[in-house]
Structure formats: C-alpha cells, structure tokens
Amino acid sequence: MRYLPLNEIDRAQMREVIGVTDIDELFADVPGKTLNPSLDLPDHQGELQVETILGEMAAKNRAAGAGPFFVGAGAYKHHVPATVDHIIQRSEFLTSYTPYQPEIAQGTLQYLFEFQTQVAALTGMDVANASMYDGSTACAEAALMAKRITKRSRFVMSGGLHPHYASVTRTNSELIGDEVIFAPSAPDGQGGILDLIDDQTSCVIVQTPDIFGNVRDLTPIAEAAHEKGALLIAVVTEIVSLGALKSPGEMGADIVVAEGQSIGVSLNYGGPYVGLFATRQKYVRQMPGRLCGETTDAAGQRGFVLTLSTREQHIRRDKATSNICTNSGLCALAFTVHMSLLGGTGLRQLATLNHEAACDAADALSGIDGVELVNTSFFNEFTMRLPRNAEEVVEDLAKCNIIAGVPGGRLWPDDEEMANLLIVAATECVTPQHIEAFATALKEVL
Numbered sequence: 001m002r003y004l005p006l007n008e009i010d011r012a013q014m015r016e017v018i019g020v021t022d023i024d025e026l027f028a029d030v031p032g033k034t035l036n037p038s039l040d041l042p043d044h045q046g047e048l049q050v051e052t053i054l055g056e057m058a059a060k061n062r063a064a065g066a067g068p069f070f071v072g073a074g075a076y077k078h079h080v081p082a083t084v085d086h087i088i089q090r091s092e093f094l095t096s097y098t099p100y101q102p103e104i105a106q107g108t109l110q111y112l113f114e115f116q117t118q119v120a121a122l123t124g125m126d127v128a129n130a131s132m133y134d135g136s137t138a139c140a141e142a143a144l145m146a147k148r149i150t151k152r153s154r155f156v157m158s159g160g161l162h163p164h165y166a167s168v169t170r171t172n173s174e175l176i177g178d179e180v181i182f183a184p185s186a187p188d189g190q191g192g193i194l195d196l197i198d199d200q201t202s203c204v205i206v207q208t209p210d211i212f213g214n215v216r217d218l219t220p221i222a223e224a225a226h227e228k229g230a231l232l233i234a235v236v237t238e239i240v241s242l243g244a245l246k247s248p249g250e251m252g253a254d255i256v257v258a259e260g261q262s263i264g265v266s267l268n269y270g271g272p273y274v275g276l277f278a279t280r281q282k283y284v285r286q287m288p289g290r291l292c293g294e295t296t297d298a299a300g301q302r303g304f305v306l307t308l309s310t311r312e313q314h315i316r317r318d319k320a321t322s323n324i325c326t327n328s329g330l331c332a333l334a335f336t337v338h339m340s341l342l343g344g345t346g347l348r349q350l351a352t353l354n355h356e357a358a359c360d361a362a363d364a365l366s367g368i369d370g371v372e373l374v375n376t377s378f379f380n381e382f383t384m385r386l387p388r389n390a391e392e393v394v395e396d397l398a399k400c401n402i403i404a405g406v407p408g409g410r411l412w413p414d415d416e417e418m419a420n421l422l423i424v425a426a427t428e429c430v431t432p433q434h435i436e437a438f439a440t441a442l443k444e445v446l
Contacts, residue, residue, distance in 0.1 A: 011023075064077045067434075072238070073237075073406040074237045080338065088337065096329065097329075099112075108329070110304050113292040113294060113304050115128075115333075116292060118336060123258065124253075125248075125249045125253070125280065129288065129290060130327045131275060131329070134261075134273040135162075135237055135259030135260075135275050138277045139205065141288045141324070143169050147178065148286050148321070152200055155180050157204075158204075160185070181196055187383050193221065208235075208248070209241055212423065215241075219251045223252065226252070232254050235257055241379040255277075258275070259273060259275065260273070264335040353427075354428055357380065357427060357435075358380040361382075365442060368442055368443055381425040386420045390422040391407040391409045393422065393442070393446070397445055400444075402438055404442070405422050407422055408421030408422070
C-alpha cells in the first residue's frame with residue numbers, strides 16, 4: 001500500500017475520532033462469508049487453460065432463452081429488438097460519461113431529456129430524473145426524499161413490497177435512526193397497511209403489481225396518507241404493466257420509483273439495470289440525481305443542459321440530495337430507444353400480450369390437482385400455492401429443462417408460510433408450447 005500517504009499514527013488518530021479500535025470494526029455489518037469468501041479455484045494457469053476452465057464453469061449455466069422460462073420477481077425476460085443493441089453500441093454512446101460540457105454532449109443530453117419525458121408520461125407524474133442505479137436504490141432514495149419533505153422519519157412499507165427493495169430501504173434508513181414499519185406479507189394482497197398510517201408517518205411505500213402479482217388500487221392508500229400529512233411512494237417492478245394499468249400518478253402517488261429493465265435491457269445476470277424516479281413538480285428540488293433541461297443557445301437554437309444537479313460530484317455538493325444517484329446512462333439509452341420503437345400503441349399491445357400469456361399460464365397450472373391460484377387479479381405475474389415445498393418443485397422442474405419461477409422460500413427464507421408459494425411470470429416470450437410443457441411437467445413432479 002505504498003501509494004497511501006497515511007502512516008500508523010495518522011490511522012490511529014482517525015480511528016480515535018470515529019470511535020473504533022480496529023479497522024475490522026468498520027466491516028462489522030458485513031457477513032463474514034461475504035467479506036472473505038472461500039473460493040475453490042486452482043492455482044495460476046496459462047491463458048488457454050484459464051479459458052478452458054472458465055468455459056466449463058460457464059457451461060453449467062442455462063440461458064433464459066434455452067427453454068420454458070417463467071422467472072420474474074423484479075427481473076423479466078422480454079424481447080429486446082436488435083435495433084436497441086445496434087444503437088447503444090455506437091461509439092459516441094458506448095464511451096460517453098457524465099455530460100458536464102453541454103457544448104460537446106448534446107446527443108447524450110437529448111436522449112436523457114427524451115428518457116425523462118417518457119418516464120414522466122408512463123408514471124403519470126410531472127417530472128422525472130435522468131435515471132438511477134436500479135429500482136431498489138431508487139426506492140431507498142424516495143424514502144429519504146420523503147423524510148426531507150415531511151421532516152418526519154417513520155416509514156410504513158407494504159407487505160407486498162419486493163423483499164429486496166424493502167431490505168435496501170431498511171438498511172439505508174435504520175442506519176441513520178429512522179423507524180421502519182412493515183405491514184404483514186399477504187399473498188392475497190390484503191396487508192392492513194391503512195391501520196399503520198399515523199401523524200408521525202413520513203411516507204407509505206406500496207408496490208403495484210406487488211411481489212405476489214396482485215394489482216393494487218393505490219387511491220385509498222394515497223387518500224389515507226395525505227390525510228395524515230404523509231407521502232405515497234409507488235413502486236413498480238414491471239414497467240410494462242403501465243401499458244395496461246392506470247398510472248400511479250393518476251392514483252395519487254407523490255413519488256414513483258420503478259425498475260426499467262423490462263424495456264430495452266436484457267436480464268444480464270441481474271444487472272446493470274436502470275432505476276426510474278418521478279415526482280410532482282413541487283418536490284423537484286428534493287429529487288435525487290440529475291435532471292436534464294431544455295434551453296436555447298446564443299443563436300436561439302434549441303439545446304439541452306444539466307440542471308438542478310445538486311449532487312455529490314457537482315459544485316453544490318454540500319446541498320446534495322443523494323450520494324448514490326449516478327444514472328445508468330447506457331441502460332437509460334436502451335430504454336429510450338426501445339420505448340421510441342414501441343410508441344404508445346406498441347406498448348399497449350406488448351402489455352396485452354403479456355397479460356394474455358399470464359392468463360393462459362394461470363389457467364393451465366391452476367387446473368392441476370393440489371395447485372391453488374392465490375391471486376384474484378394480476379398483470380403478467382401470479383402466485384400459486386403448491387402441495388409441497390416450492391423450492392424442491394423448482395429443482396425437479398429444472399431437471400426437465402423448465403425454469404418454473406421464484407419459490408417463496410428464496411425471498412422469505414425464515415417464513416414457513418411462504419415455503420409452498422411459487423411466483424410465476426409469463427411475458428410475450430412465453431409460448432403456448434412452453435405453458436403446455438410446464439403444466440405437463442408440474443403434474444409429473446407433484
């Protein structure tokens with residue numbers, strides 16, 4: 001570590017100031033198995049040998065497009081047109097970074113402006129930022145934004161919120177002393193969240209469609225929150241659903257956060273994805289991240305600039321609204337290109353295809369003895385209750401080359417009531433043959 005200018009005396013003084021006796025205390029919240037994993041790897045090899053070994057390891061994976069695939073729960077397999085990849089791989093986009101100098105970054109600024117316009121229209125909100133890391137971090141930032149607006153620090157989360165989103169938000173909030181209240185997780189969509197809203201509540205965080213696939217009417221929750229002076233944060237993990245459902249803005253949401261992966265971005269082993277963030281005009285100065293604005297140059301021509309960028313890397317960093325607000329620029333471009341290709345009519349048609357595939361899958365699977373459909377409504381994802389452990393069923397179906405969905409035990413490992421639940425997603429990529437193969441194999445393994 002010869003490049004670090006600090007000596008042991010300097011480090012001792014730093015530890016004294018922050019109140020730790022050993023550097024390891026700084027990592028106390030990180031599980032040991034994560035911090036220092038034991039990797040069973042061979043000693044160093046030549047390049048050819050390394051390629052062979054890694055190829056053998058990679059061959060154990062199964063691509064999502066290699067057969068029937070019904071996994072969702074926040075990341076969805078959709079068709080991405082070849083045009084999207086072609087455009088985002090142009091060198092001026094692929095190598096671009098933060099457009100600090102608008103005079104040489106008009107292309108980047110324009111597509112970010114278009115992206116914001118699309119997100120605002122989809123969510124039914126007044127203004128959107130130039131994207132965030134992903135849906136989960138956007139959710140956490142929304143809670144902190146609500147705290148700045150309401151001057152309160154009590155967050156109420158729906159039991160239908162994706163557990164990963166809830167975990168990220170809880171970690172962000174509890175470490176600074178905020179109170180986080182969870183409504184019970186209820187597969188049928190009823191969680192009693194209205195009873196948890198009081199005069200000290202900063203915000204209510206609700207997902208629709210929720211983690212179980214239930215479509216929620218946010219209007220009564222918005223009214224209850226506003227009556228107590230709290231904000232409603234709406235979470236959408238499947239952005240294609242807004243091609244068929246009423247937007248969160250129309251239902252009274254104050255902040256909308258979403259995962260934009262479904263439009264333009266492949267599964268990519270879990271990332272990178274693109275977080276969407278939109279809000280009301282009156283809250284725009286508390287919104288994290290960057291915002292692109294339209295202006296005119298010295299010659300009176302239309303142009304684009306970064307505006308309201310009080311973030312940690314900019315001049316007004318002491319007034320930054322966020323410290324994790326870097327946008328996912330390339331993924332935002334992919335979203336914008338795909339959205340432009342679809343248009344309003346195309347998005348509605350895509351949403352219809354998704355819903356029809358899910359209905360066909362739900363009908364076929366729920367007709368099997370012992371299988372119960374939990375939902376009364378859904379978009380392209382639903383939950384089934386199986387007669388035995390869902391994780392075991394998924395493993396059995398994988399041997400039949402069918403990736404059946406996400407077992408409840410993966411998301412709620414400590415809740416026995418979730419062990420027999422299976423969350424199934426069906427997008428436009430699911431064919432009638434896939435559904436038939438799934439139903440036939442499920443009968444056998446049960």
